[in-house]
Amino acid sequence: MKFLAARRRQPVVALAMLLFALVTVGGLYAAAATVRPAEAAGAASSETQVEMGKQLYLEGCSSCHSLQAQGSADGPTLIGVGAAAVDFQVSTGRMPLAAPGVQSVAGPPQFNEEQTAALAAYVASLAPGPAIPSAEQVDFASADVAEGGVLFRVNCQQCHQAAGQGGALTQGKYAPSLMGATPTQMYEAMITGPESMPVFSDATLPEEDKKAIMAYVDYLQNASDPGGLSLGRLGPVTEGLFLWTAVFGALIAVAVWIGIKAR
Numbered sequence: 001m002k003f004l005a006a007r008r009r010q011p012v013v014a015l016a017m018l019l020f021a022l023v024t025v026g027g028l029y030a031a032a033a034t035v036r037p038a039e040a041a042g043a044a045s046s047e048t049q050v051e052m053g054k055q056l057y058l059e060g061c062s063s064c065h066s067l068q069a070q071g072s073a074d075g076p077t078l079i080g081v082g083a084a085a086v087d088f089q090v091s092t093g094r095m096p097l098a099a100p101g102v103q104s105v106a107g108p109p110q111f112n113e114e115q116t117a118a119l120a121a122y123v124a125s126l127a128p129g130p131a132i133p134s135a136e137q138v139d140f141a142s143a144d145v146a147e148g149g150v151l152f153r154v155n156c157q158q159c160h161q162a163a164g165q166g167g168a169l170t171q172g173k174y175a176p177s178l179m180g181a182t183p184t185q186m187y188e189a190m191i192t193g194p195e196s197m198p199v200f201s202d203a204t205l206p207e208e209d210k211k212a213i214m215a216y217v218d219y220l221q222n223a224s225d226p227g228g229l230s231l232g233r234l235g236p237v238t239e240g241l242f243l244w245t246a247v248f249g250a251l252i253a254v255a256v257w258i259g260i261k262a263r
Helices: 001-010 011-060 082-091 112-126 145-155 183-193 207-222 238-263
Strands: none
Touching: 011 207, 082 112, 082 183, 145 207, 183 207
């Protein structure tokens, strides 16, 4: 120790230690600098997306939802609805609203995927809300289809009909068909509750149950009809009516034919 202390007082040693300290600090700064640009680029990208979404919002949405998204007589507030609600409404073409009505109608999307993501990012920046589900959340490959059928009949069929074809509600409203719904749209609908649909939080319907329901709806979307015509899968009333009409029509035709032949 005395040897080092004695050498440290020499000008050459002091200069060497100073250079070593400078090199060390410079190396640490260089290492940090290689990480910061990536972080800054991500932040800039996010800010750019939010700004793009704000411009799209002001052009296409503010006339109903107001300039600050707090809502008006023509549209509800969007503060706190989250990115999932925006992605669902815009990706299904329900928003921007084509015309006033008892409920928004699905149609061709008015914004592309990039614009939709920007709108969702802007609304999400206003206040916390349900986020767009991740790929893992909508992956139902390992879900139980049979369990999904039970859950669907308990929670969904009252409105969407047993085969997911949709059905009428009160005051001119209706539950839409699920035949064209994507897994992401189904998940978003369950966590945001669009129109008359209730919100199914994870406390009410855990994520695994949501996946099971999506698996069952996917089965309905791709199910074959080995028994013959599907008849729209509108249920036993429609199928029974068709059967009675066809059978009685055939019987009447046979009776008329027999009567003609008996003359």
